[in-house]
Amino acid sequence: EAGVTQFPSHSVIEKGQTVTLRCDPISGHDNLYWYRRVMGKEIKFLLHFVKESKQDESGMPNNRFLAERTGGTYSTLKVQPAELEDSGVYFCASSPGSSYTYNEQFFGPGTRLTVL
């Protein structure tokens, strides 16, 4: 079974440009999460989808970040316009639905975003 995949693996853009990150969760997983790790610090939660609905978006830093999960399958995270402090590694994770005893979150390899 394929794991969580993310595209692209790396992205280098200039300040003010737009970047869209994509995450394909494990097939059948209802829960999808976005996290990011900035400058070697802790990995921080951004938001959580249950199917196509946003369950928790308390970690989204500001309105330059827009996450979508149309149809409850893959998700995109758009940063527009990008700022220098947005540089970091963006992780996506997915987990099964609430019927499971423990919803382990499986992480993708991450997208390394560099804003120049």
Add this chain to the structure above:
Amino acid sequence: GQQLNQSPQSMFIQEGEDVSMNCTSSSIFNTWLWYKQDPGEGPVLLIALYKAGELTSNGRLTAQFGITRKDSFLNISASIPSDVGIYFCAGQLGTSSASKIIFGSGTRLSIRP
């Protein structure tokens, strides 16, 4: 917001040595988690702890959920080269295991040649 204080930040050890790292928090967590991240990969769950005082092993790894629910440690016995990587402690506040994960800043483990 909630914060996990993880120590040490980095460790250099000899192959075969035992390793210990820990995490403390000002908040009470319902679940404590330990993850490992290899270069170019995402974090992978090593051990999940659900009850205060719980001691759980996974091969050479042993972790405990502190009795106050505010701390946890991870021990690795007889380290080997593939243990190199970044180890993250993490916790979940909510009663649902689908709730967001709060991570520590990580412990980078390196092995001296």
